[in-house]
Amino acid sequence: MNSITSAFERYGGINLLPVLLALIAFLLIGSPSTWVTLTVAGLAMGMMIFLMASGLSLVFGLMDVLNFGHSAFISFGAFIAASVLAALTAWVAADSVILNLLALLLAIAAAALFGLIAGWAFEKVIIKPVYRDHLRQILITMGALIVAEQIILAIWGGSPISVPRPHFLSGSLIIGDVSIELYRLFAFVLGLIAYVSLYVILNRTRVGLLVRAGVENREMVEALGFRIDRLFVGVFVLGSALAAIGGAMWAGYETLITAAIGSEMMIIVFIVIIIGGLGSIEGSLLGAIMVGLMGNYVAFLAPKMALASNMILMMAILLWRPYGLRPAVK
Amino acid sequence: MSDIAIDTNANAARGRTGRLVVYAIIGAIGICLFLAPFLFPDVRSQEVAARICIFIVLVASYDLLIGYTGIVSFAHTMFFGLGAYGTAIALKLMGPGWDAILLGGALGLVVSLILAALVGLLSLRVKAIFFAMVTLAAASVMAVMASQFSDFTGGEDGIIYKVPKLFSPATKLLTDEDGKVLRIFGAKANGKMAAYYFVFFGSLILYFIMLRIVASPLGTVLEAIRENEMRAEALGYRVVLYRTAIFCIAALIAAGAGILRAVWLKYTGPETSLSFAIMIDILLMVVIGGMGTMTGAIIGATLMSLAQFYLKDLMQLASEATAGIPLLPELLAPDRWLLWLGVLFILLVYFFPAGIVGTLSRKGGHP
Amino acid sequence: MTSPILELDGVSTDIAQYHILHDISLTVPEGGVHVLLGRNGAGKTTTLRTIMGLWQARAGVIRFRGDDIAALHTSDIARKGIAFVPENMGIFGGLTVEENMRLATHDGSFDRDRLARIYALFPALETFWTKSAWSLSGGQKQMLAIARAIIEKRDLILIDEPTKGLAPAIILSMVDAFREIARETTILLVEQNFLFAKSLGQTVAVIDDGRIAHTGTMAELVEDTALQTRLLSLSLDAHQ
Amino acid sequence: ADDPVKIALVHGLSGSTFEAFSKQSHTGFKLGLEYATDGTMKINGRDIEIIEKDTQFKPDVARAVLAEAYGDDDVLIAVGGTSSGVTKGMLPIAEEYERILLVEPAVADSLTGPDSNRYVFKTSRNSSMDMQAQALALKPGPDLHVATLAEDYAFGKDGIAAFKKALEGSGATIVAEEYVPLKTTDFTAAAERMFAALKDKEGRKVILIYVAGGGDPMGKIKAMQPERFDIEISTGGHILPVLPTYKRVPGMEGAIYYYFENPDNPINDWLVAEHQKRFGSPPDFFTAGGMAAGLAVAKALQSTDDWDTESLIETMQGMSWDTPKGQMTFRPEDHQALQSMYHFKIKVDDSVDWAIPELVREIKPDEMEIPVGRNNQE
Amino acid sequence: MTSASLRTEDLTIRFGGHAAVNMVTCAFKAGELTVIVGPNGAGKTTYFNLISGQLKPSSGRIFKGDDDITALSASARAKSGIGRAFQLTNLFPQLSVLENVRLAVQAQHGLGPVIFRSARSFANLRDEAYAYLEATRLQAAAALPVTALPHGDQRKLEIALLLALKPDIFMFDEPTAGMSVDEAPVILELIEEIRKDTGKTILLVEHKMDVVRSLADRIIVLHNGELVADGMPDEVIALPLVRDIYLGMPAEDAA
Numbered sequence A: 001m002n003s004i005t006s007a008f009e010r011y012g013g014i015n016l017l018p019v020l021l022a023l024i025a026f027l028l029i030g031s032p033s034t035w036v037t038l039t040v041a042g043l044a045m046g047m048m049i050f051l052m053a054s055g056l057s058l059v060f061g062l063m064d065v066l067n068f069g070h071s072a073f074i075s076f077g078a079f080i081a082a083s084v085l086a087a088l089t090a091w092v093a094a095d096s097v098i099l100n101l102l103a104l105l106l107a108i109a110a111a112a113l114f115g116l117i118a119g120w121a122f123e124k125v126i127i128k129p130v131y132r133d134h135l136r137q138i139l140i141t142m143g144a145l146i147v148a149e150q151i152i153l154a155i156w157g158g159s160p161i162s163v164p165r166p167h168f169l170s171g172s173l174i175i176g177d178v179s180i181e182l183y184r185l186f187a188f189v190l191g192l193i194a195y196v197s198l199y200v201i202l203n204r205t206r207v208g209l210l211v212r213a214g215v216e217n218r219e220m221v222e223a224l225g226f227r228i229d230r231l232f233v234g235v236f237v238l239g240s241a242l243a244a245i246g247g248a249m250w251a252g253y254e255t256l257i258t259a260a261i262g263s264e265m266m267i268i269v270f271i272v273i274i275i276g277g278l279g280s281i282e283g284s285l286l287g288a289i290m291v292g293l294m295g296n297y298v299a300f301l302a303p304k305m306a307l308a309s310n311m312i313l314m315m316a317i318l319l320w321r322p323y324g325l326r327p328a329v330k
Numbered sequence B: 001m002s003d004i005a006i007d008t009n010a011n012a013a014r015g016r017t018g019r020l021v022v023y024a025i026i027g028a029i030g031i032c033l034f035l036a037p038f039l040f041p042d043v044r045s046q047e048v049a050a051r052i053c054i055f056i057v058l059v060a061s062y063d064l065l066i067g068y069t070g071i072v073s074f075a076h077t078m079f080f081g082l083g084a085y086g087t088a089i090a091l092k093l094m095g096p097g098w099d100a101i102l103l104g105g106a107l108g109l110v111v112s113l114i115l116a117a118l119v120g121l122l123s124l125r126v127k128a129i130f131f132a133m134v135t136l137a138a139a140s141v142m143a144v145m146a147s148q149f150s151d152f153t154g155g156e157d158g159i160i161y162k163v164p165k166l167f168s169p170a171t172k173l174l175t176d177e178d179g180k181v182l183r184i185f186g187a188k189a190n191g192k193m194a195a196y197y198f199v200f201f202g203s204l205i206l207y208f209i210m211l212r213i214v215a216s217p218l219g220t221v222l223e224a225i226r227e228n229e230m231r232a233e234a235l236g237y238r239v240v241l242y243r244t245a246i247f248c249i250a251a252l253i254a255a256g257a258g259i260l261r262a263v264w265l266k267y268t269g270p271e272t273s274l275s276f277a278i279m280i281d282i283l284l285m286v287v288i289g290g291m292g293t294m295t296g297a298i299i300g301a302t303l304m305s306l307a308q309f310y311l312k313d314l315m316q317l318a319s320e321a322t323a324g325i326p327l328l329p330e331l332l333a334p335d336r337w338l339l340w341l342g343v344l345f346i347l348l349v350y351f352f353p354a355g356i357v358g359t360l361s362r363k364g365g366h367p
Numbered sequence C: 001m002t003s004p005i006l007e008l009d010g011v012s013t014d015i016a017q018y019h020i021l022h023d024i025s026l027t028v029p030e031g032g033v034h035v036l037l038g039r040n041g042a043g044k045t046t047t048l049r050t051i052m053g054l055w056q057a058r059a060g061v062i063r064f065r066g067d068d069i070a071a072l073h074t075s076d077i078a079r080k081g082i083a084f085v086p087e088n089m090g091i092f093g094g095l096t097v098e099e100n101m102r103l104a105t106h107d108g109s110f111d112r113d114r115l116a117r118i119y120a121l122f123p124a125l126e127t128f129w130t131k132s133a134w135s136l137s138g139g140q141k142q143m144l145a146i147a148r149a150i151i152e153k154r155d156l157i158l159i160d161e162p163t164k165g166l167a168p169a170i171i172l173s174m175v176d177a178f179r180e181i182a183r184e185t186t187i188l189l190v191e192q193n194f195l196f197a198k199s200l201g202q203t204v205a206v207i208d209d210g211r212i213a214h215t216g217t218m219a220e221l222v223e224d225t226a227l228q229t230r231l232l233s234l235s236l237d238a239h240q
Numbered sequence D: 001a002d003d004p005v006k007i008a009l010v011h012g013l014s015g016s017t018f019e020a021f022s023k024q025s026h027t028g029f030k031l032g033l034e035y036a037t038d039g040t041m042k043i044n045g046r047d048i049e050i051i052e053k054d055t056q057f058k059p060d061v062a063r064a065v066l067a068e069a070y071g072d073d074d075v076l077i078a079v080g081g082t083s084s085g086v087t088k089g090m091l092p093i094a095e096e097y098e099r100i101l102l103v104e105p106a107v108a109d110s111l112t113g114p115d116s117n118r119y120v121f122k123t124s125r126n127s128s129m130d131m132q133a134q135a136l137a138l139k140p141g142p143d144l145h146v147a148t149l150a151e152d153y154a155f156g157k158d159g160i161a162a163f164k165k166a167l168e169g170s171g172a173t174i175v176a177e178e179y180v181p182l183k184t185t186d187f188t189a190a191a192e193r194m195f196a197a198l199k200d201k202e203g204r205k206v207i208l209i210y211v212a213g214g215g216d217p218m219g220k221i222k223a224m225q226p227e228r229f230d231i232e233i234s235t236g237g238h239i240l241p242v243l244p245t246y247k248r249v250p251g252m253e254g255a256i257y258y259y260f261e262n263p264d265n266p267i268n269d270w271l272v273a274e275h276q277k278r279f280g281s282p283p284d285f286f287t288a289g290g291m292a293a294g295l296a297v298a299k300a301l302q303s304t305d306d307w308d309t310e311s312l313i314e315t316m317q318g319m320s321w322d323t324p325k326g327q328m329t330f331r332p333e334d335h336q337a338l339q340s341m342y343h344f345k346i347k348v349d350d351s352v353d354w355a356i357p358e359l360v361r362e363i364k365p366d367e368m369e370i371p372v373g374r375n376n377q378e
Numbered sequence E: 001m002t003s004a005s006l007r008t009e010d011l012t013i014r015f016g017g018h019a020a021v022n023m024v025t026c027a028f029k030a031g032e033l034t035v036i037v038g039p040n041g042a043g044k045t046t047y048f049n050l051i052s053g054q055l056k057p058s059s060g061r062i063f064k065g066d067d068d069i070t071a072l073s074a075s076a077r078a079k080s081g082i083g084r085a086f087q088l089t090n091l092f093p094q095l096s097v098l099e100n101v102r103l104a105v106q107a108q109h110g111l112g113p114v115i116f117r118s119a120r121s122f123a124n125l126r127d128e129a130y131a132y133l134e135a136t137r138l139q140a141a142a143a144l145p146v147t148a149l150p151h152g153d154q155r156k157l158e159i160a161l162l163l164a165l166k167p168d169i170f171m172f173d174e175p176t177a178g179m180s181v182d183e184a185p186v187i188l189e190l191i192e193e194i195r196k197d198t199g200k201t202i203l204l205v206e207h208k209m210d211v212v213r214s215l216a217d218r219i220i221v222l223h224n225g226e227l228v229a230d231g232m233p234d235e236v237i238a239l240p241l242v243r244d245i246y247l248g249m250p251a252e253d254a255a
């Protein structure tokens, strides 16, 4: 038993969980083509969830702020991207990959820019007065969420809005009986880029450390000569921008969006960051991929269980590791 | 030291006037609720008053957990729903009788108690955030079950049923010479009034039970657990048992509130007794009123319910009054009332950091 | 002596509605160890926190090297070269010992010589270098708090009761260490352990009930047992 | 000279994205009254006053405001609501106050079922109509193999049950029934299961999608290219904002409740023209539905002199009246309005923002066997 | 061995590979005041934590009188008469000073689970709590929240709580740390007071050698988790090992 666990640790420890999951699923599913289709779809789904969850994980895990308004950034990101794409219909529908890509990147950039600016304002007005006070955070961010959703309703109206998908990303890559949606491939790549950049920022600089220290004892960090308030703004803004990018990607995936798009994702986002462990983007990635894969496998093998699968996964992991898979903070 | 003494007195005096204000508000709300059928005979006010009564109980019972003991649970609506569905299903299956209310209500209470004890004993020893997630999971499982067993629960659509004759609007409690329903100050002494007083006194009893609990030695132990669990244990208090006990008590009271709700509404569905939206409402009411204060529940529940029912009308008036002015009428358009509710939350947090009661009486909640 | 590094002039501090410090005036000369004494609740901690900008002075001037720092943000005060070892030690329990130390450096890298000297002074820190700080013993936490303040050269270190909870051997070696540190740095020390204070201090100020009750040199105070008794009730404890 | 007659519109106007549907319904209702009264908004010389109430999409609020409308505002007829659950909670209030509740646009069959009562009339379509029409649009025969996809709750299951019933006797076979949890966003697994069930079958192979919420299952399954197994997708028509997503399935056939170009009658022509003129866009599902309700109220009021509830019920039972969707009839037993549905085929025209559900044929009420929910005659 | 009121047998706890308390076997008698000394990190607080139940041992056993209490929870041990004050102040921060002590008194009376009587109606509890505040000279601060107390007063409150539990076994973890010279004697007097009652056992962790000398009946020395010396104060202080690892100077200079 011990030798198994130590071998497990040696070859990557908990990072192997998704691989293990995929292996088990392979045995149960039987058909290799179906397995590949489901696995690729699950991975891409995981990456999109990662984009939405990582921001919250940073803010919640590092700054200890329970931001129920996070979903507003997802929604705004989605709607802004949709509007940009709608304005660039000609480019989106064009037969040129470059124009397609340009339109898509512009849409994502617009969402990210919004996330940065709105995140900054949000921190100043909403979050600042309530650091360290979870319940007031819930109240005030909930208030802000209502306001944000109403603003979306006022601007974009209540009917669903359809999001044009760039021409080069529609359809699937068909290899044998395997079908891989192109959009999911793109989401996967973008998620990976976001992950790597975040990893560098947080691990190659002292930012992560400082923020964690600041949550524990703000005064002491200031007495060491750091402006914790500016740091917090920075992290918050980063988290909001990620949420907005995630929302933009999600809008392209859903193709039909309503103002509730963000809040509908919140439960899954919370599950992911709790599975992953608060404050660590490695954890968020791991959690998101687990949830993505699990969702698809279970939906195929036992559709009745699909709804409960995420909850069960979360409970199982918490029983095994009460702080999640890779917490940055305990 | 002398300066400190003087200042403490001044502070205490300020706290005292604040507390007086709070008691005055509570008194006013209490009288309004007691006399609601006479003071506000219109239909909507009746609904609002009954809702306030029920939510005061629900919110106060939640405050036992979150404010007094520091337990964050998302399963409170689960117990509320168990009480409501128990009563509702019994009324539906057995027909409108007191036996159905008794049996269904008792069933709801028993199931709540068992579930609360299980959840509490199994998971109250772990970290707060984990417990919150366990309760969230439990609550969502319950919601799925309500949707799946639609033969009993009516699924998403809920169930409608009749209640004992005494509570039907057609019942005449008192009659005048012509045999018509007697009117007292414009209020009809009919079954509706009976139903309202059933809810009112039911809530009152539950509320008094909670008042006793928080003032009892048990209540002080709960506060100690909230403040420093490890130290409470070191003083000789079995923390897990206390937490489980209060979790069960809160669950029972919530289920009790659910019974009242089911009887009053004559309709039970996920949106009225099980949904996460209600959970959020409860949370907001607790925080607005002031955590760790039983009076906060009264103010929070009243304010929030009034806002949910009347803010829109108020805005209608404001919007009409400002008709000539540019921009303002659009911002005040009644359909945007939720926007202003959101703004209201934000302002409340700014100006009443410890909730209304907490801030007024300067008995700051814990940070 | 050279011009003072720190000067408090008529500083009064309120915490919430309580008036805690009244008209505190104090000069800390450059170099050496300077001691702030006083009984429990006298206001020593409050004085240090006021200097650090963690409480805002209601009135008065705080000059560091001639600049008024009373209105500055805590982090700016720290960046002027002032380190602070708070009463509750201010350890980041969620971080490792190493991470705690790293945050106290200006660029995240350590000066090997200084680190070696700190290891020699507090060997436990080397042993627990990669462990979470919350698992340290009470005394080890105190060591970490002091080590953080001296990991880089500072102009002024404010230390609040560093010897509490430390074993005698460590206190002894700290006397030497502080002497050495004080060669390049000025130390303002709040201390209850008169023995320790006596062996280090050059000047001394006594606070009572939020007011300065006495200022002078340590030598004076050591000589004058009557003064000791009056200010610190020292005679009550024959051993000291 | 007389007091105006009051009518309450009780819908969810805030708190859910469906509030847009309620607003369409209001617009339609007013247009209906306007059409019926030639713009005077007077019937039998009495003004009509419309009171709007917001249910906030909460059943308890809905019950309160409906009771308020009947009890305090003394309205003659109330119209609403938007979501089925909320509307179900409103039904007993109508009985309690002995006033008419006209259900529009909530769809559930159960609103005219055993829990309903004789004061409830319903102009909106119900799920059975959707699914029966959908089945007819598939032109079922022995070579047809269908896999169904629906959400796992009462609405989804009832819909599929109605669909299966409509196929009975046609020889068509259902090869798989997939139920996904509510609010599912990833349909890969369900699609794989349906592909597996269908791909080796001979004859026509169809995936029938019956998912009410968002999630765009049609687009997502289409992206997996079911045509490589010769599998077609079929789903019901949708509101205009959703129709752009149908551009991905040109040639798809199904049934739709309303598309402004499909019905051919003067009322619809007027509606389309007026709507285009006033709002710059064509009318949608719920505008048409609202208008049908408005016309029903107007016709009922115009047909009796005695405006009390009992005589109105008598008038409305079995009443036929003209709407933008042609003639509708309140079935006397359960007060459900029987109405036409439209068999369509998707046409993509790049100059139109959305995909056009081009009319194949009108499915008349008598072609569908809509189950009777209750019997108000007894 | 029955004369021992508290006894640990091969008591050991490991954190990872590191044994913070290692095979400590020791018995404490009623009426005896034992001072535990040792360098920082020697395992003194951890030893206390094991005895009072905040930590569970990896191996070894703990007896109170003749009963094996190794498996009991912290609360059960507190009820059985083992009381302690903490090294790092550990109180109920938002409650008032009086309320803190009242909670301890209430625990001692076993009145926690009472639901349907007002806590205020137990006037005796309040009076008793107040008496402990007087004993620790905290009566002036009775109404203040703990957060407003200066450090020294918080230490005193810690001790008031311990007194209120009326244990048979008192454990003090550096009670006078951070206390000024005029305050410390108050605490020492209190400890002397307890010692007069011969039924009580006192364990004290202390670094101030003058305090150690004036109070101790017996000294035990922990080093790296192991018990390295045990005996009369003068003997132990004179041991070269102790001077080496703990005092760091010739014993005569220690004062």
Ligand SMILES: Nc1ncnc2c1ncn2[C@@H]1O[C@H](COP(=O)(O)OP(=O)(O)OP(=O)(O)O)[C@@H](O)[C@H]1O
Binding pocket: C015, C016, C018, C020, C038, C039, C040, C041, C042, C043, C044, C045, C046, C047, C087, E147, E148, E149, E150, E151, E152, E153, E178, E180
């Ligand atoms: N947060 C606070 N709120 C209210 N009063 C406070 C607060 N902090 C300190 N005080 C009061 O300020 C006075 C001075 O406290 P301070 O901590 O400066 O004393 P000290 O000299 O450091 O004492 P000690 O030696 O015990 O640490 C005390 O009377 C204390 O009650």
Ligand SMILES: Nc1ncnc2c1ncn2[C@@H]1O[C@H](COP(=O)(O)OP(=O)(O)OP(=O)(O)O)[C@@H](O)[C@H]1O
Binding pocket: C128, C135, C136, C137, C138, C139, C140, C165, C167, E015, E020, E038, E039, E040, E041, E042, E043, E044, E045, E046, E047, E087
């Ligand atoms: N929970 C824990 N996890 C890991 N190591 C721990 C833990 N608790 C204590 N230790 C380690 O055990 C050793 C003993 O710690 P303890 O607190 O008992 O020391 P102490 O003798 O009380 O010292 P001091 O006089 O400094 O208070 C220390 O080295 C400490 O780092």
Ligand SMILES: [Mg+2]
Binding pocket: C044, C045, C046, C087, C160, E150, E151
């Ligand atoms: Mg101090």
Ligand SMILES: [Mg+2]
Binding pocket: C137, C138, C139, E044, E045, E046, E087, E173
């Ligand atoms: Mg210790």
